[in-house]
Amino acid sequence: MAFKTVKSSVEKANRTIKDQWGQANGDPYRPVYHPIAPHGWMNDPNGLIYDKGWYHVFYQWNPYGSGWGNIHWGHMRTKDFASWQHMSTALAPEKSYEKDGCFSGSAVADKGELVLVYTANVFKDGNHPYNDGPLAIQSQAAARSKDGIHFLKEKQNPLIANAPNENALCDFRDPKVWKEGHTWYMVLGWRDGAKAEILQYRSVDLLSWELDSKVLTSDGMLGYMWECPDLFKLNNQRVLMFSPMGVPKYDGRHVSGYIVQSTDFIEEAFKLVDYGPHFYAPQTFEGEDESRIMIGWVPMFQMNSDKHNWCGCLTLPRELKLSDDDELMALPSKKMKLRKTLKYGINHYKLDVDQTINMAGDTVHLCLKVDIKEQQAFRIKLKASEDLCQYTEIVVDPVMKRVILDWSKAGVANEPTQPKRHVVYDFEHINDETKVGFQIFIDKSVVELYGFDGRCVMTAAILSNPENKRIQISSRSKDILIEELRMYQIEPSVNDLCLGE
Numbered sequence: 001m002a003f004k005t006v007k008s009s010v011e012k013a014n015r016t017i018k019d020q021w022g023q024a025n026g027d028p029y030r031p032v033y034h035p036i037a038p039h040g041w042m043n044d045p046n047g048l049i050y051d052k053g054w055y056h057v058f059y060q061w062n063p064y065g066s067g068w069g070n071i072h073w074g075h076m077r078t079k080d081f082a083s084w085q086h087m088s089t090a091l092a093p094e095k096s097y098e099k100d101g102c103f104s105g106s107a108v109a110d111k112g113e114l115v116l117v118y119t120a121n122v123f124k125d126g127n128h129p130y131n132d133g134p135l136a137i138q139s140q141a142a143a144r145s146k147d148g149i150h151f152l153k154e155k156q157n158p159l160i161a162n163a164p165n166e167n168a169l170c171d172f173r174d175p176k177v178w179k180e181g182h183t184w185y186m187v188l189g190w191r192d193g194a195k196a197e198i199l200q201y202r203s204v205d206l207l208s209w210e211l212d213s214k215v216l217t218s219d220g221m222l223g224y225m226w227e228c229p230d231l232f233k234l235n236n237q238r239v240l241m242f243s244p245m246g247v248p249k250y251d252g253r254h255v256s257g258y259i260v261q262s263t264d265f266i267e268e269a270f271k272l273v274d275y276g277p278h279f280y281a282p283q284t285f286e287g288e289d290e291s292r293i294m295i296g297w298v299p300m301f302q303m304n305s306d307k308h309n310w311c312g313c314l315t316l317p318r319e320l321k322l323s324d325d326d327e328l329m330a331l332p333s334k335k336m337k338l339r340k341t342l343k344y345g346i347n348h349y350k351l352d353v354d355q356t357i358n359m360a361g362d363t364v365h366l367c368l369k370v371d372i373k374e375q376q377a378f379r380i381k382l383k384a385s386e387d388l389c390q391y392t393e394i395v396v397d398p399v400m401k402r403v404i405l406d407w408s409k410a411g412v413a414n415e416p417t418q419p420k421r422h423v424v425y426d427f428e429h430i431n432d433e434t435k436v437g438f439q440i441f442i443d444k445s446v447v448e449l450y451g452f453d454g455r456c457v458m459t460a461a462i463l464s465n466p467e468n469k470r471i472q473i474s475s476r477s478k479d480i481l482i483e484e485l486r487m488y489q490i491e492p493s494v495n496d497l498c499l500g501e
């Protein structure tokens, strides 16, 4: 009698990586130096951790398609955010309590082992009361690994089987775990009926958890459910970050924001972490040097992903700081060592009204320092066509005190969730600085903008014609002083397949 080898769900998912390795590369929209799954759909970054010399990046992943579904945890690791090892699939939905997805969660190091704590999802009949999704049973589970690569689900799973009451079993997810002293803490998003809440649990062994407190209860301002909560300290102040669902003022846009604790967390104090149109579900972790690093998801719902065999990527790692007036500042982490070549550089250059600076590139890093004192708006067009009919524009307007990212002329179809096609960062509250630094990363369809020491951050996925590579700087003011301008070309990251089977 012949025996059939039964492959595990992890092996099946790994097979897709082997079979399709490299196939998505070369797609003209696909970023080449951002963290990205080898193929298929990806969403939230999960389990971010620096452990034993490696930065581990896990992520929500569909190995079997470029749309959301079959949610596994993919796994890649790096030492410099420029060379990546793509590891064996970390979590596959194989047990009955998680059969419809291993949803978002976090990682901690415990007794020399890596532990992933995640949401186990099972769909059930019925419609969600506030969106077009189905109902679900969500519980919290964990998996452990000795080598940081192969994970075994805990026998006691699910560890938190039930939400505090029956009001919202379908929204009870995204555990973020950390340790203080001898105690493990977890924050979790859920809703009590129509009210979003962030709960805190505690545990001494990462297995049995008890409800500790409610970190924040919605007064109804910020939607019905807060996904992917994160609670961490900066400058000795607690910062609560989350991604609210269903907030009318954001027109259905995916947004993520934070509240800095003064006495209590107050919903009115919510500010965006990233003002761009395509940024969601960020997670932070402590880097090698105790810096606080954040990575977010760059959603690309507007992409017809069937044609591409991939969809979505992650942002570059950003180091977080808190300003004296409690605004979050995010700048590219110094731990990221992208390989780049200087292509263009000028210093102390006076740009006149009828003059422009012209460059080109679709995998570039632009660094710009400008004196914005008494100026009319100055503009950076990027992803522009040769005839400049199509472009995405960053406008810095010192009179209105606004930075605008406008992609209405990019030549892309309108998106139902982005009716305005421009976003704004208001810098009225920053008045002492006139020499302003900007960094812009362009990676095929992805644009990241960092300005005002990281207070103004915007992420966008602009799926315009890949031939549109022109970059142009201009101003309506006379003699604007460009203190410094550098354009680097960035090499694609190196991606190795390390399934270790």
Ligand code: FRU
Binding pocket: 043, 044, 060, 071, 103, 104, 105, 119, 173, 174, 227, 228, 280, 281
């Ligand atoms: C956020 C999110 C999480 C959930 C995961 C499922 O994008 O909806 O709340 O755990 O994605 O993929």
